[in-house]
Amino acid sequence: MNSPILIACAHGTSSSLGAAEVNALRDGIAALRPGLDVREAYVDVQDPELPAVVTGLPAGESAVVVPLLLSVGYHVKVDIARAVKSRPDTFAAAPLGPDPRLASLLDRRLREAGVTEDDAVVLAAAGSSDPNASRNVEALADQLRALRPNRIVPGYGASAKPSVPDAVAALREEGALVAAGPQGKVVIASYLLAPGFFHDQLAKAGADLVTAPLLPSPVLAEIALERYDAALAVRA
CATH class of the missing domain: 3.40.50.1400 (Rossmann fold)
Structure with missing residues (x-):
């Protein structure tokens, strides 16, 4: 058969x-x-x-x-x-x-980009109006937090909040409020499969760098x- x-x-x-x-x-x-x-x-x-x-x-x-x-x-x-x-x-x-192997792949992309533990990370997903999609992204963020000490927050390209630019801005504000200690970069981890419209938009979101997509x-x-x-x- x-x-x-x-x-x-x-x-x-x-x-x-x-x-x-x-x-x-x-x-x-x-x-x-x-x-x-x-x-x-x-x-x-x-x-x-x-x-x-x-x-x-x-x-x-x-x-x-x-x-x-x-x-x-x-x-x-x-x-x-x-x-x-x-x-x-x-x-x-x-x-x-979500899948722990995708978190490991994101960790690899962050290491390839030279991201340090002082940097803050926006986990950038495409976004959906379905709340289950946001829960999936939050689960992936937890899996990534288990691998890295960075401050990691989700951001979305559409249909969910915070948007990627808003998440970047919020992390910059957090960094500005730190009274002492090293000031790291704000990095976008592209939780997208491949290059395309949504990945192109990440370059306009105000981060210091954007990682490559998963593929x-x-x-x-x-x-x-x-x-x-x-x-x-x-x-x-």
Whole structure:
């Protein structure tokens, strides 16, 4: 019996570099599981759109939609849920985050950027109106705090508060109120999958530096396959 098709569903981006990084992630998933049918889909911006991919599945084939997204939110709870509901034997896995391995990857990006323990960090996520998404980001922030002594606060690109610029400004104000001791930088840790619109906005948020996005890293493909396997185990 063939394994169910894995539909690797990303947000979509107009950035050619971001699109290439996500395509490489799909290739990485396929390389880790030879013979698995890994298909491309998006919830916004790019084609093929997820509903069309689900509709076009071969008759009688089952599939798991793995969100290449970092938190629960509208795209997971509405767009992906609606798409899988439209066809029997098609169901959704959990998103990639939160996960301690993503916190470790963020820690690595901060170290690569030369961030010291005196620096304050804004954990910058895309943001969602769904409060579960903010809880996911807070959970990831706790995982990152377990790895680093820095002051770490979440900030969001849209639909949740504080915004990334507001979080940066608040940390600067905190630093200005410190009477003595070293004054560190304010750093944005990009909790985004790949380059694109939201990552570009981080450079305008007033921080001293911005880390690179999570991709490229093989850990994302490993997590995606674990989400796929976990979804199959629940359905077994």
